[in-house]
Amino acid sequence: MSTTSEQLADLSATTLLRFATAGSVDDGKSTLVGRLLHDSKSVLADQLEAVEAASLSRGQDAPDLALLTDGLRAEREQGITIDVAYRYFATPRRRFILADTPGHVQYTRNMVTGASTAELAVVLVDARNGVVEQTRRHAAVAALLRVPHVVLAVNKMDLVDYAEPVFAAIAEEFTTYASELGVPEITAIPISALAGDNVVEPSANMDWYGGPTVLEHLETVPVSHDLTACHARFPVQYVIRPQTAEHPDYRGYAGQIAAGAFRVGEQVAVLPSGKTSTITAIDALGESVDIAWAPQSVTIRLADDIDISRGDLLAPAGDAPATTQDVVATVCHVADQPLAVGQRVLLKHTTRTVKAIVKDIPSRLTLDDLSQHPAPGQLVANDIGRVVVRTAEPLALDTYADSRRTGSFLLIDPADGTTLAAGMAGDAFASATAPVAAAQDEEGWDF
Template sequence: MSTATATSLLRFATAGSVDDGKSTLVGRLLHDSKSVLADQLEAVEHASRSRGQDAPDLALLTDGLRAEREQGITIDVAYRYFATPRRRFILADTPGHVQYTRNMVTGASTAELAVVLVDARNGVVEQTRRHAAVAALLRVPHVVLAVNKMDLVGYAEPVFAAIAAEFTAYAASLGVTDVLAVPISALAGDNVVEPSAHMDWYGGPTLLEHLETVPVGSDPSAEPARFPVQYVIRPQTEEHPDYRGYAGQLASGVLRVGDPVTVLPSGHTTTVAGIDALGRRTDIAWAPQSVTVRLADDIDISRGDLIAAGATPAPTKDIEATVSHLNERPLRAGDKVLLKHTTRTVRALVKEISYRIDIDSLEQRSGAEGLNVNDIGHVVLRTAEPLALDAYAANRRTGSFLLIDPADGTTLTAGMAGEAFDTVRATDTAEEDWV
């Protein structure tokens, strides 16, 4: 599963500071890989001519919102689906403006690779470091540094080498070790799909070649099985009077008929009696399949419960996590929120804002009154009901959660579980009023 095949799928996200040429790069990638339909290209060419441009503005292939076209910046995450003979791709083109960094969290949360753009004239800037930190925080396995606009610096190798060295050192300090630096010109097409004739000093792959060959996925059998229950199926028909199945998407690992499992947070144990997929019975299911699981014992299970195999996380009400705050409303200690973990939503209290991470120095700034939009920090939470969270470093799906405003349902914060602990204190009336 780690090699590229004709059917393999790579989810990747692009990020970069404003005016680094990210939308142009994505447009060039789609155009030169022959992934643009004729009517789409015709529309872009018409729009470009109406703006007095002779050549098609490839950025218009992704910047679809009127405000994006008018301001010349990317605001929302644009998803594009394309394929080459070697691989299929889901591309999330994320915003570069600091105001919309939160949207990068959305785009990169499921990505296996992040392409971080840098303008060769400006080098590594604060937003570059922020995007690298978000990629590291979200445990994106592979990072590509695309040093763009090399045509504007005379395709000079020393310029590229200095930027690549600085970024690689910063990424290493974040724990990111798989970094490939590629010198490109999105406008001219150098090293995007085709090798550049202007940079013979570069001997590495083009961007598309790397995207087609980078290892993706993982062996599901190497991960413990995690199956969040989304829906309980009880048809109660004459044909199936005693049928009870638990429907959902396998978040990780492999489930087989006969496997011993634990239902969390109750802790009851049983075995898998059957698996139904697409209306047919099967002996095995693997992530991310959507299936219905039948168990050997009649256990009280409802939406939000977790059917787990292998080493299971200990349910806890006390959670420590690194978070990225996404909302204009600050997150403060004492806030009452809803915590959504897989298919389970519970009430929670923000007990403590432990520290905020300085993106430039990576220092932990303690004493923060709260977290503002785009801030990354560490929090301590107390939930009303026990949750079975894996550490995010071990499982991105079952180690992540969202904090939600209980008043209007808006998303406040994306969380990555760190150390969860079982320390249950004596009743705290200030907390128990909510949780």
Template sequence: MTELIDAPATGRSTPSLLRFATAGSVDDGKSTLVGRLLHDSKSVLADQLEAVTQASQDRGRDTPDLSLLTDGLRAEREQGITIDVAYRYFATLRRRFILADTPGHVQYTRNMVTGASTAELALVLVDARNGVVEQTRRHLAVAALLRVPHVVLAVNKMDLVDYAEPVFAAVAEEFSAHAASFGVAEVTAIPVSALAGDNVVTPSPHMPWYAGPTVLEHLETVRVTHDPTREPSRFPVQYVIRPHTPEHRDYRGYAGQIAAGVLRTGEQVTVLPSGTTSTVEGIDLLGEQVDAAWAPQSVTVRLTDDLDVSRGDLIAARGTSAVPGRDLTATVCHLHDRPLAPGTRVLLKHTTRTVKAMVKEIPSRLSLTDLSQQPDPGELAANDIGRVVLRTAEPLSLDAYADSRRTGSFLLIDPDDGTTLTAGMTEPH
């Protein structure tokens, strides 16, 4: 049965959308799995398959290398690895999908943060011959920190271990134990051979001992529980519209994208960080006035009061828990080759607001070897996960990341050249 989602206040239903990310160590077969998924679900155009077949023949292969369906960059094809996040969009009769195939090399863990930041499911591959390795634990840690709701373990290359059930069971048990230590309560484990197509789209005749779903069947039926419209309303102001024309002399609208919740005409709201209150007078969507709008729609909001509201301000539900402050503690994944150290001056970007900030201290760094917190590491290197304490020059209104992935996250940016340094997730106040 096709899962449908209802648009608030409309009654219309559409097939649900699942965003998922793949991850795993080098040569675990992520790209091959994704290619097999696209190919066997008939989501590949004829010219794409023809190009992949020709590229495979040029590399001396007798059969199409399905990993090339996601490894689209020339450098990736030459090296035979995935070096960036490759996004693909496809659909079946039951659901629409956006997938992110992320790199396996340890130095590209930061790319997984990008791919998994909006994912509702993480598909982690493990080579049946190697089992759980350090990079597997790192990917699990990232998925847990980013609060990805669902984790799937694909034990790949089962054809190379004679489709042995004990091998699969041992890997699944070890993976589940590590997942539990990171706070991941439930893992769905599936034995597959991406190269041969076993249990990717169609059930495998080689593993009669496995009675669970195929990868595609699970992706089509997993319950997407996160619904941003059920969160308290959050509307970061991106632009203030003041048309200086006679017919719109008194018009003042605040344009942006609703980050969470539902905004309704007549609703009482609070403008942060000032704390002033007002009422939603009107909502304009695509040139038409509407009574309600919801995340992630882009709208223009008009308030009954003439307030001093500018880009970066947050229009939130009355009685919001996002209390403005200048000190915050967060868990971060450092993305840049240049280390992050106490005293580092940065720009902090939260939704549409960017302010100056400074790293006050780095209390701990996560060790992926034994999952312990190493106190006072001194600095965070590229791909390190740790806790930081920040002080901002201006007050910010952040939710806890556990409450809202959109308004509880931020980026640290180099003020000199604008490069992204760190991705952060706010801890509870």
């Protein structure tokens, strides 16, 4: 079976939208998501019955739609969202994967997880409180993760008498702040998630607003899935050597295509070694294909026997990323323990994990005015800052601006495997730092 370029073009026009919700505690994220699911008729009857029963047991007269996403018992008892709740639903116009992320500052790390693959972020603001520190933090995370579309949902408009000046002031403040962060597109919508105003149906209480409802915007926002335009990248996950009588010389490199497309006959480079070869076959689901694209899992066979192992990266020979041992990046620190200069870490990039040392932390982002606090020495939980990391082995890193998949990485504690920080190669908010000279730490990690 072979797959043509025309089929690839058709598949790239998918109508799937991945989006995440974020906001401060009690801003109404879970209620908004529940309202979206309920009013778009994406809730099964037994789910709604369970929510109604749980609401009655808590003394509530009407169903608490937030319970559609706050499924963990601990969340229901505390009345807050702790984990990222994923929901899948569809309308006649589009399919959706939704990540309802936590609002409490303690769980900002979960917002990073939920928004890392999102094409759109819905940031909620309580109309009574306006833009607060956590609102700015979520806007900064959305900008850091290069989320291309941000919706400002000014919630609880019913509690401020649906006043247009209140909405206009909040929208102006947030838009100014997010624009300075580099968010490319911001859409502000006044809503009441509890009452259903401007969520799925237009509000009769805000005739001064002429824009789309939340669902209408989600259904119509342009989302690019042009897979053929991406830099093709294939991290090797496993080397297959069956050594059977039928295939005595079979050598295949298995993994998931991270970006772009690969074709039989194409010349590719193997990184970090830099050696080149030609793709002779691509196996997908037990059959040979002429072309494969992200995010398919395939096995690629090459014309030459090259020393390739897990963690190596295949890329088109004419479009391969440069390799480096000096990683300059912006990170969001997600662990309880600090990240300090001189600290030994593991850096995980796609399927490759290498030893590394934090050589410098040039600055930490101050969310109030977006200034850079110089030389903080360490980053603590939920800090966003710039780091310079020296790795023991070369890495084939794209910048995060070019590829969210191959430009991202994790910093891990080598002692217990705890994730310390989520990193984005290149500087999101400042100019690059000069490379750091090679070094060897006192315990013998060579760099």
